[in-house]
Amino acid sequence: MGLMVFMDAFIQQLLNGLMSGSLYALVALGYTMVYGILRIINFAHGDVLMIGALIGLSVIRLLQAAWPELPAVLVLLLATLIAMACCALLAVLIERVAYRRLRHAPRLAPLISGIGVSLLLQTAAMLVWTRNPQMFPQLLPLEPIEVLTGASGHGAVTNATALTTIGIALAVMLALLVLVERSRFGRAMRAVAENPQVASLMGINPNRIIVLTFAIGGALAALAGIMMASNYGSAHFYMGFLPGIKAFTAAVLGGIGNLKGAMLGGLLLGLIEALGTGYLGTATGGVFGSNYQDVFAFIVLIAVLVFRPSGILGERLASRA
Amino acid sequence: MTLTTALATPSSTRAHFGLLLFTLALILAPWVVGHAGGNTWVRTLDFALLYIMLALGLNIVVGYAGLLDMGFIAFYAVGAYLAALLSSPHLLAQFPALAAALPEGLHTSIWLILPLAALLAAGCGLVLGAPTLRLRGDYLAIVTLGFGEIIRILLRNLDRPVNLTNGPKGIAQVDPVHLLGINLGRSQELFGLRLPSVYLYYYLFAALVLLILFACIRLQRSRIGRAWMAIREDEDAAQAMGLDTRRLKLLAFAIGAAFGGVSGALFASFQGFVSPESFTLNESIAVLAMVVLGGMGHIPGVILGCVLLAALPEALRASMGPLQQALFGQVLLDPEIIRQLFYGLALILAMLYRPAGLWPAPAGGAR
Numbered sequence: 299m300g301l302m303v304f305m306d307a308f309i310q311q312l313l314n315g316l317m318s319g320s321l322y323a324l325v326a327l328g329y330t331m332v333y334g335i336l337r338i339i340n341f342a343h344g345d346v347l348m349i350g351a352l353i354g355l356s357v358i359r360l361l362q363a364a365w366p367e368l369p370a371v372l373v374l375l376l377a378t379l380i381a382m383a384c385c386a387l388l389a390v391l392i393e394r395v396a397y398r399r400l401r402h403a404p405r406l407a408p409l410i411s412g413i414g415v416s417l418l419l420q421t422a423a424m425l426v427w428t429r430n431p432q433m434f435p436q437l438l439p440l441e442p443i444e445v446l447t448g449a450s451g452h453g454a455v456t457n458a459t460a461l462t463t464i465g466i467a468l469a470v471m472l473a474l475l476v477l478v479e480r481s482r483f484g485r486a487m488r489a490v491a492e493n494p495q496v497a498s499l500m501g502i503n504p505n506r507i508i509v510l511t512f513a514i515g516g517a518l519a520a521l522a523g524i525m526m527a528s529n530y531g532s533a534h535f536y537m538g539f540l541p542g543i544k545a546f547t548a549a550v551l552g553g554i555g556n557l558k559g560a561m562l563g564g565l566l567l568g569l570i571e572a573l574g575t576g577y578l579g580t581a582t583g584g585v586f587g588s589n590y591q592d593v594f595a596f597i598v599l600i601a602v603l604v605f606r607p608s609g610i611l612g613e614r615l616a617s618r619a
Numbered sequence: 620m621t622l623t624t625a626l627a628t629p630s631s632t633r634a635h636f637g638l639l640l641f642t643l644a645l646i647l648a649p650w651v652v653g654h655a656g657g658n659t660w661v662r663t664l665d666f667a668l669l670y671i672m673l674a675l676g677l678n679i680v681v682g683y684a685g686l687l688d689m690g691f692i693a694f695y696a697v698g699a700y701l702a703a704l705l706s707s708p709h710l711l712a713q714f715p716a717l718a719a720a721l722p723e724g725l726h727t728s729i730w731l732i733l734p735l736a737a738l739l740a741a742g743c744g745l746v747l748g749a750p751t752l753r754l755r756g757d758y759l760a761i762v763t764l765g766f767g768e769i770i771r772i773l774l775r776n777l778d779r780p781v782n783l784t785n786g787p788k789g790i791a792q793v794d795p796v797h798l799l800g801i802n803l804g805r806s807q808e809l810f811g812l813r814l815p816s817v818y819l820y821y822y823l824f825a826a827l828v829l830l831i832l833f834a835c836i837r838l839q840r841s842r843i844g845r846a847w848m849a850i851r852e853d854e855d856a857a858q859a860m861g862l863d864t865r866r867l868k869l870l871a872f873a874i875g876a877a878f879g880g881v882s883g884a885l886f887a888s889f890q891g892f893v894s895p896e897s898f899t900l901n902e903s904i905a906v907l908a909m910v911v912l913g914g915m916g917h918i919p920g921v922i923l924g925c926v927l928l929a930a931l932p933e934a935l936r937a938s939m940g941p942l943q944q945a946l947f948g949q950v951l952l953d954p955e956i957i958r959q960l961f962y963g964l965a966l967i968l969a970m971l972y973r974p975a976g977l978w979p980a981p982a983g984g985a986r
Contacts, residue, residue, distance in 0.1 A: 339757050399971055405756045406687050407970050410911055413904055414966030421959045429953070546761060589776045596765035603758050604750045
């Protein structure tokens with residue numbers, strides 16, 4: 299009996315971990331692609347996620363007010379597409395304003411201007427959407443879906459939002475992988491990451507590739523933002539910070555600059571966090587519970603950077619894009 | 620212009636002249652500001668002085684040694700919580716045995732708290748620095764950010780199993796500073812002048828700022844300071860010249876942290892209350908913005924950055940509120956939003972147009 303309960307908790311935490319992990323992976327892709335090409339940490343990436351969620355929220359409100367008879371799934375889909383487009387533009391704008399002039403500056407300069415952009419985006423969000431958390435409508439069916447429930451009544455519970463999140467995230471990641479490994483654009487992108495000068499001699503315009511990379515990263519962040527807001531039922535101006543840091547951790551964990559690494563790192567971090575928090579709470583009788591959830595990500599980050607800065611799938615940083 | 624060159628030239632007599640001018644301005648400032656705007660403005664000055672201490676500490680780490688520390692506020696937090704624990708009823712309420720041993724309560728003197736805060740913060744700096752200093756610049760920034768957040772999460776949650784920090788509620792009833800038998804928490808008659816509490820604290824803070832300033836100037840010209848700058852410019856070359864870069868970087872972390880700890884202890888006594896929300900990432904970024912805007916590695920620049928970024932938002936808060944009220948009939952822009960807007964713009968514009976800051980170190984000379 300005890301084992302059954304243990305297994306139930308395990309499956310439940312596994313599902314939770316997969317859900318948050320697939321979101322971290324989506325955001326981590328943005329960090330890793332930009333780092334691969336420009337070798338900068340785009341500190342404002344988490345806030346692009348936040349802006350995406352809030353734009354999605356506004357679009358949903360508008361659509362629901364204008365056409366109340368529109369099916370909920372269609373509303374969510376439209377809102378997601380519009381938010382992704384806006385955030386792609388926003389990411390391109392950030393690159394143009396805050397990073398392009400600093401491409402050959404010392405390493406810390408783009409990081410510091412990125413911190414400035416992050417503050418500005420939060421300020422803008424406070425102005426437009428106020429400082430209070432906004433309710434995010436749950437547009438997918440909320441009925442609990444039971445997983446692996448046998449006759450004994452054991453198993454875990456999830457819902458359509460969480461399952462859709464995992465499904466879409468995995469599908470998008472696969473598509474991106476195909477794009478980067480098979481398409482002409484993907485080859486150009488890898489060439490620029492390898493060596494921008496030589497790539498431009500081969501007729502590739504590095505600036506165009508960089509702009510497209512930022513746009514893809516921004517769109518993925520918006521997608522993750524909306525999925526996050528749908529799962530937690532709220533959105534606010536500070537919601538981008540922690541996912542941003544955790545996704546960066548995921549990118550480093552998998553090996554920064556490496557797309558598969560970012561996906562692996564994201565899923566792994568989600569699982570570590572969910573299982574770690576779940577069992578730490580049980581092991582200490584609730585003294586160290588979910589309050590410490592965020593500490594896990596930071597400890598993983600510090601441990602990876604100290605002991606294996608190249609990450610799981612990364613090669614030596616100096617030679618690797 | 621003559622003033623600028625006088626303050627910026629490395630020659631030691633001119634630097635001392637600059638220090639003298641600064642001291643004079645420091646002594647007169649509260650009277651000018653207090654006359655114009657009252658005690659709330661002197662209070663703003665008090666906070667500006669605390670920020671100057673913090674920024675001078677961060678300047679050693681970022682400006683001299685070139686290590687971007689984004690969790691600097693953690694050292695401020697360590698100092699503040701140490702002061703709060705040692706001079707408030709909180710600890711005695713948690714441990715009755717201790718309360719029985721100290722019937723008059725725990726009122727540790729500021730003379731003991733300040734060195735302890737400096738030592739403890741320096742220790743934390745060493746612990747934080749030891750495993751991380753091998754990392755490259757931008758990774759180090761993210762790791763220190765992680766450490767800063769871990770400290771804040773610990774402060775929030777260490778009310779269980781033993782109530783050390785009182786969790787999100789924070790610790791209240793921290794004793795005001797008592798100096799030579801004078802309680803700085805109340806107005807006092809001194810030399811026939813009636814000085815409100817904010818003035819008394821102002822002069823205590825000003826004295827410490829001068830002390831830290833003096834230490835910074837001496838450090839900058841010492842063998843250690845020049846070694847730090849060599850590391851900042853080219854770590855490999857510095858190592859090739861025989862510098863023990865690891866120890867020097869650790870030393871920068873520890874000294875910077877010690878200044879942060881002292882500043883934090885003063886903050887706790889001044890405020891009478893500490894809670895985890897005073898030590899967020901945004902505060903770390905605020906101090907960083909002051910250093911970056913003024914001029915990394917250049918002391919007069921750093922002070923200018925503090926004065927601008929600590930005072931301007933307050934000035935706007937005071938003037939914009941009534942202005943908006945008059946123009947639109949309501950306050951549209953929250954002062955907190957204006958403050959954040961300033962810090963964000965300062966960071967971006969400084970990096971794009973003045974990477975060496977508004978008042979940069981003179982090129983070529985010792986900064």
